Amino acid sequence: MTHSPFVRPRALAARYHEIVILGGGIAGTSVAYHLAKLGKKDVAILERNTLTSGTTWHAAGLIMQTRGTHSLTEIAKYNAELYDALEAETGQATGFKRNGTLGVARTKDRLHETARNASVAKSFGLEAHMISPAEAKALYPAIDASIIEGAVFIPRDGQTNPIDTCMALAAGAKQNGVRIFENQEVKDLWRTPKGLYQLQTDHGVIEAETLVLACGLWTRDLAARLGARVPLYAAEHFYVVTEPMDFIRPTLPVLRDTDGHVYLKEDAGKLLIGAFEPWGKPLAMESLPKETAFIELLEDWDHFELPMTKAIEIVPGLADAGIAKFFNGPESFTPDLLFMIGEVPGLNNLFVSAGYNSEGIEYGAGAGRALAEWIVAKSPQMDISFVDVARFHPFQINKRYLHDRTAEVLGLHYKMHWPSHQPETSRGVRKSALHDRWAKLGASFGEGMGWERPMWFAGEDQPTNNVYSYDEPNWFRHTAEECRAARADAVLFDQSSFGKHLIQGRDACRFLQWLCAGNVDVPVGKLVYTHMLNKNGGIETDITVNRLSETEYLIISSATVHPRDTAWIRKHIDAEWNVTLTDVTSAYAVLSLQGPKSRDILSKVTDADLSNESFPFATSQVIDVGYARVIANRLTYIGELGWELHVPTEMAQHVFDILWEAGDGNGLRPAGYHALEHLRSERAYREYELDLTPVDTLLEAGLGFTIDWSKPCGFQGKDVLDAQKAAGTPRKRLLSFKLMDPSPVLFREELIRRNGDIVGYVSSGVKSFTLGSSIGLGYVKHADGVSREWIDAGNWQIEIAGKLYDADASLQAFFDPKGLRAKV
Numbered sequence: 001m002t003h004s005p006f007v008r009p010r011a012l013a014a015r016y017h018e019i020v021i022l023g024g025g026i027a028g029t030s031v032a033y034h035l036a037k038l039g040k041k042d043v044a045i046l047e048r049n050t051l052t053s054g055t056t057w058h059a060a061g062l063i064m065q066t067r068g069t070h071s072l073t074e075i076a077k078y079n080a081e082l083y084d085a086l087e088a089e090t091g092q093a094t095g096f097k098r099n100g101t102l103g104v105a106r107t108k109d110r111l112h113e114t115a116r117n118a119s120v121a122k123s124f125g126l127e128a129h130m131i132s133p134a135e136a137k138a139l140y141p142a143i144d145a146s147i148i149e150g151a152v153f154i155p156r157d158g159q160t161n162p163i164d165t166c167m168a169l170a171a172g173a174k175q176n177g178v179r180i181f182e183n184q185e186v187k188d189l190w191r192t193p194k195g196l197y198q199l200q201t202d203h204g205v206i207e208a209e210t211l212v213l214a215c216g217l218w219t220r221d222l223a224a225r226l227g228a229r230v231p232l233y234a235a236e237h238f239y240v241v242t243e244p245m246d247f248i249r250p251t252l253p254v255l256r257d258t259d260g261h262v263y264l265k266e267d268a269g270k271l272l273i274g275a276f277e278p279w280g281k282p283l284a285m286e287s288l289p290k291e292t293a294f295i296e297l298l299e300d301w302d303h304f305e306l307p308m309t310k311a312i313e314i315v316p317g318l319a320d321a322g323i324a325k326f327f328n329g330p331e332s333f334t335p336d337l338l339f340m341i342g343e344v345p346g347l348n349n350l351f352v353s354a355g356y357n358s359e360g361i362e363y364g365a366g367a368g369r370a371l372a373e374w375i376v377a378k379s380p381q382m383d384i385s386f387v388d389v390a391r392f393h394p395f396q397i398n399k400r401y402l403h404d405r406t407a408e409v410l411g412l413h414y415k416m417h418w419p420s421h422q423p424e425t426s427r428g429v430r431k432s433a434l435h436d437r438w439a440k441l442g443a444s445f446g447e448g449m450g451w452e453r454p455m456w457f458a459g460e461d462q463p464t465n466n467v468y469s470y471d472e473p474n475w476f477r478h479t480a481e482e483c484r485a486a487r488a489d490a491v492l493f494d495q496s497s498f499g500k501h502l503i504q505g506r507d508a509c510r511f512l513q514w515l516c517a518g519n520v521d522v523p524v525g526k527l528v529y530t531h532m533l534n535k536n537g538g539i540e541t542d543i544t545v546n547r548l549s550e551t552e553y554l555i556i557s558s559a560t561v562h563p564r565d566t567a568w569i570r571k572h573i574d575a576e577w578n579v580t581l582t583d584v585t586s587a588y589a590v591l592s593l594q595g596p597k598s599r600d601i602l603s604k605v606t607d608a609d610l611s612n613e614s615f616p617f618a619t620s621q622v623i624d625v626g627y628a629r630v631i632a633n634r635l636t637y638i639g640e641l642g643w644e645l646h647v648p649t650e651m652a653q654h655v656f657d658i659l660w661e662a663g664d665g666n667g668l669r670p671a672g673y674h675a676l677e678h679l680r681s682e683r684a685y686r687e688y689e690l691d692l693t694p695v696d697t698l699l700e701a702g703l704g705f706t707i708d709w710s711k712p713c714g715f716q717g718k719d720v721l722d723a724q725k726a727a728g729t730p731r732k733r734l735l736s737f738k739l740m741d742p743s744p745v746l747f748r749e750e751l752i753r754r755n756g757d758i759v760g761y762v763s764s765g766v767k768s769f770t771l772g773s774s775i776g777l778g779y780v781k782h783a784d785g786v787s788r789e790w791i792d793a794g795n796w797q798i799e800i801a802g803k804l805y806d807a808d809a810s811l812q813a814f815f816d817p818k819g820l821r822a823k824v
Contacts (some may be wrong), residue, residue, distance in 0.1 A: 014198055014207035017179075018042035019375070021212040022186060022199075022222065025056035026162065026360045027353040028171035028214035030368025031375075036176030038376045040241065043178045045496040045583060046199070046206070048185035049293035052166045052312055054216045058298065058329040059162040059361045060239060060274050062265060064101050066121040066154055068113075068417055069749055070761055071383055075366030077124050082365040083160050084350075090175065092168035095161025099253050099266070100138055104151045104314065106259035110703060111149045112470050113416060115801035118152050119751050123758055123800075129153045130159040130584060140255055141245045142315045157495055159254055159265050162361050169365075189225055195348060197226075199223060205596055210375060215333045217355035220397075221285065231392050232355040234283040234401035235410050236297055237331040238304050239274035242265055243322035258414040260310030270324060273313075275307035276358075280410030282403045283330055291770055297328040331358040333406045335396050335426075337413070339363055341371045342380070342388040345567035351375060352389045357409070378532055383695040390567040393449050401426045418468035419747040420455070421676065422446045432496040433589050433652040437660075441670045446474065449559045451497035454672040457482065475674055480769040482675035486638055487770055489667025490595030492659065495644065496591050496652070499562025501555040501569065505579040508551050510713070515572055516716050517698060519708035520545050520553065527618045527633055530706055537697045537720030541565045542688040546620045546633060554584075554646075561688050588631070591651035593659065594642030596824075597666045604662040605769070608632070617823045626658040627651070636822045637676065639683030639815065681766045681775055684736045684813035689763040691734060691777050699724050700732045700779070702811065729785030738814045739774045739798060740806045746774040751799035754780070754809075762798065768815075775814055 019040060021028045024047030035043050047053070055478055065079050067073040083096040100733045105111035114130070131153050133145035139153060139651035141350055164508040170180060181203075189211075197211040213219045213230070225232040248269055255264040265272050279302060285528045289295060304326075312318045318349055334340060334355040353371050356363055373381040383393070395401065405426040423443075429450040432438075438445075443454035444464035456475040458464045467474035485491050503512060512520045518530030524547050532541040543565065546554040557565045566583060573579050599610050608615070608623035615621060620633045631646035647655045660668070677687075686692050692701055700719060707721065724730065739746065746765025765776030776798070788811060808814075 012204035016207045017044040018208065019044070019210040019212065020099045020197070020199065020206060020208035021214055023047065023054070023214035023216060023219075024051040024170070024180065025054050025180065025214065026059070026166050026364035027216070027368065028212070029166050030175060030364045031175075031212055031214060031353055031371050032173040032178045034369045034372035034721040035375065036173050036178050038372055038422050040376060041177040043173070044206070044698065045173070045178065045180045046184040046186060046201070047180070047182045051170055051180070052163045053293040053694050055329065055331055056162050056166050056360065057414070058327060060263070060265065060272060061095070061160045061165070061361050062263065063096070063158045063160055064154070064256075064362060065124075065126055065157055065385065066117050066255075067546065068117055068120065069335045070120060070123060071386060073120055073124055074382070075129050075363055075370065075421050077126065078366040078369060079224045079362060080156065080158065083165060086164065086165070086168045086172065090168045090171040092164065094165040094168045096165065097160075097250070098156050099251050100153060100155040101157035101256060102136060102151055102153050102417055104136060104143065104148045104150055104251040106257070108149055109416060109470065110259050112801050113478040114150075114152045116749070118798050119802055120454050120761075121154070121313075122751060123761060124327050124574055127155050129155075130254065139253060140197060142317050142468075143255070143318055144314060147313060153215065153253070157254065160361065165361065167785065189222065191226060191347065197350065199661060208425075210351065212351045212371070212375075213744040216354060217285065217288070219332070219352060223344065223352065226350060227348060228347055228352075228558040229394060230340065230344075230352055230354060231396040231402060232332045232334050233399070233406040234288070234330045235301070235333055235406050236281040236283055236328050237278075237298070237358055237410075238326075239272055240304070240308070240323050240327070241325040242273070244269045244270060245316065248544045252505055253315070257310065257314045257632055260314055261307045261411075261414050262311045262314075264311065266316065271318070271321070273311050273318070273446070274305065276410060276413035276523065277303065277307050278411040278415065282406040284399075284403070285448050288330060295330055297330065299326045299328060301326070321806045329508060333357050333409050335392070335402065335405050335409065337368060337409050338387050341367050341384060341387055342374065342389040345390045346570060357413070361373075365698050373481065373711060379536070381695060383693045385564070385694050386689065388564060390564045391561070395429060395565050397448060401429065416468070419470065420446070421468060422455070422466060422475070428452060430497075431759055432494050432722060433649050434656050436492060436498070437653070437656055437790070443670070443672065446673060448497055448673075449562060450560055453497055454494060456672040456674045457670050470747070476767065479672070479674045479678060482669060482671040483678050484770045485667060485669040486640060486671060486679055487676065488596065489603055489669070490593065490597040490627055490663060490673070491669050491671035492663070493592040493594065495589070495590040495592050497559035498585070499557040499559055499565055499648075500583070500585045500588060501557075501566065502582040502584045503553040503569075503579060504551060504582070505577070506551060507578040508553055511573070511577045511579045511786060512545065512553060513711060513713050514715055516545065517707045517717070517721075520547065521712055522547055524549055525620050526619050527635060531698060531703070533698075533715070533717030534694055535717060535720075537699065537717040537724065538689075538694040539692045539696055539698065540568050540694055540762040542686065542692050543547040544633075544635065547630070558688055587649060588646040590651050591652070591656060591659065592637075592649060593645065594636055594638050594640050596641055597668075598640070598642045601659065601662045601666050601668060605658045612823070625655050628655050637685055638679035639685070639819065641824055642822070678766045678769060681764060681777070682768050682770055682813065682815040683819070684777060686734070686777070687764055696734075696779070697721060697724060700730050701734045723765055724764065729787045731783060731785055732779055732781045733786035733811075734763070734777055734779050734784070735776060735791065736810045736813055737776045737796065737798060738771065738808045738810075740808065744774055744800050746798065746800070750776070753797045753799060753804065754794040771814055784802045793824065
């Protein structure tokens with residue numbers, strides 16, 4: 001039975017369950033377990049073979065709680081907590097033990113990165129001890145300590161048996177009413193006219209109100225039958241198991257040698273040596289054996305040679321060890337190395353839990369809980385926007401794109417996680433109409449949602465390769481010059497990657513009034529900076545709204561969250577609204593002319609009156625620029641006088657050329673996204689995904705001025721904000737920070753201390769070339785409210801890789817706090 005995903009076949013007589021989960025691995029059993037714990041009784045798991053088949057059965061079973069970000073650490077920490085208690089609850093042994101993780105660093109850069117991660121652990125009360133090579137040797141006598149700079153030891157980490165752990169989750173689910181059906185292959189699936197999901201199996205048709213796809217490698221193709229995009233791709237994943245070795249004890253910690261691309265764990269008196277080699281081997285689904293439940297692929301010693309060589313370097317005794325087993329099995333990977341959970345855009349009650357990038361055991365428990373809470377509450381109950389399945393652009397389902405990117409993504413697990421790291425594969429996908437102009441000017445391009453965007457400019461015929469660093473990457477000197485030009489003269493940014501949505505219809509105004517916290521019922525040509533909120537008052541979008549007519553609005557959002565913004569708006573358009581949404585991103589190139597001399601430059605190429613009186617800040621006009629008609633928005637994201645010019649794409653090169661010529665003699669320079677980030681941070685402008693997330697409210701983010709409290713219709717989430725406002729000073733607040741020492745560099749995730757106590761962490765940070773030291777934004781918490789008096793009375797410090805640096809804290813930006821420069 002085959003059909004188009006866009007044609008709804010008639011509903012068939014079927015056996016009904018409220019929630020059906022496809023997949024009996026760690027992802028599916030975890031969701032089922034947590035749904036049952038939340039009181040959902042009519043839940044069924046369908047497994048095409050037997051539980052744990054597919055990929056769960058061959059997982060290494062490592063449990064590491066400390067991650068590079070607070071959000072991921074929150075998810076990973078829960079795994080160890082659950083696995084530790086699961087056997088006592090269910091009676092099913094899991095094999096879980098807390099033998100600890102020893103992460104060694106062969107270079108000073110890796111040691112610094114390791115220390116930064118250890119600082120994150122402190123926010124959660126996790127033990128993470130930075131130790132010397134000699135101390136590492138005492139914990140793991142077999143290592144060659146002479147080749148490492150130091151290590152981290154996390155004593156409450158450990159390992160578990162993947163099969164037994166999955167069976168324990170299944171047992172817990174069954175004990176709470178979940179039904180599990182093995183050997184139930186889904187031959188076809190569709191959505192009925194009533195919005196239910198039906199699944200054709202060998203044993204008949206099964207119907208569900210809610211469907212969860214947790215099918216590992218097979219999720220992409222099953223989802224595609226429903227018209228859903230789930231971009232994941234398979235790769236070969238390797239490990240070997242040695243013969244027994246004398247030094248191995250059950251208490252031996254898991255050894256992670258990320259510089260060597262390998263991990264080693266005790267396995268019944270033997271060593272399991274696994275790898276995340278620098279470049280992986282992508283694997284087309286068509287090449288997998290179709291009828292095999294427990295898939296094993298061919299050995300490839302040539303591919304495994306590098307990690308095995310590195311394993312022998314760190315544990316020399318392996319040179320004489322016999323190999324009992326070489327294992328090669330498939331795993332699934334995503335384009336950004338983050339798993340995906342959540343509701344599929346456009347298909348109500350269709351959820352996904354997949355793409356765990358060979359870390360399903362490490363994230364399965366926490367991800368399963370988060371998804372179960374989402375299903376039951378009808379919305380996420382924690383910040384999982386960064387792993388939301390809605391984050392991907394339609395082109396990212398392309399198999400060629402996924403094949404090429406997967407080779408790189410697998411290796412990124414153990415490569416250095418440099419700030420501003422740029423992918424190397426699947427590049428050149430989306431280019432601005434001005435790409436060649438920027439390239440000629442010496443642009444170093446980065447990638448954002450597939451867009452090639454200038455990050456920094458080296459100058460004509462100069463090298464544009466990135467040399468990464470936690471201290472001073474090679475682009476700092478170039479970015480510093482771009483920032484100086486922006487503050488003193490003028491710069492030109494290419495922001496064509498902006499997401500652009502056209503909202504039209506009789507109800508366009510009423511619809512946006514309900515969805516946005518700000519007032520968008522404004523005169524034509526007025527620009528409104530506003531946000532769409534969830535029912536908990538959390539921030540779901542960070543947008544600019546341009547009223548084009550009584551029934552038309554242009555919504556502008558960041559490129560990296562554009563697909564998610566699209567999904568959020570579409571989700572709220574139902575039969576009640578006479579509204580249409582059109583993605584017009586490709587229709588306009590965007591040139592952002594910013595800086596004190598921007599009015600002088602733009603005046604040379606337009607006859608429009610650009611004075612404050614005729615063209616005030618936060619307004620929009622259609623003007624002539626050269627021969628082109630453009631939408632000119634007087635806005636800034638850097639805190640300077642400036643205009644964002646939305647130019648018909650076919651006229652973009654003409655407008656660029658005449659602007660560039662007009663800028664000659666006015667100090668006009670090209671500027672990239674690094675400069676944009678440094679400059680916006682100086683003015684404390686917020687960035688979505690960093691400073692604004694679905695668990696932050698506008699009052700906590702210091703954006704209360706964007707709220708229209710008096711709109712007659714109200715807005716979604718207003719009741720929560722009303723209660724928060726009535727409660728007085730928020731207990732959580734986004735503050736600006738400035739380091740007193742000019743040397744250290746802030747990026748994100750650094751701990752914030754007040755009088756020695758951890759009270760928050762930096763959400764985004766940069767080296768300010770204007771102010772001469774690092775600045776950042778970060779949320780802090782205080783039970784009695786984050787008041788100005790509490791801020792001023794505190795002694796503030798930022799912890800970077802275990803070292804403390806004195807800082808100033810402020811409710812306002814440290815540069816132009818009143819925002820006067822943009823309104824001259």
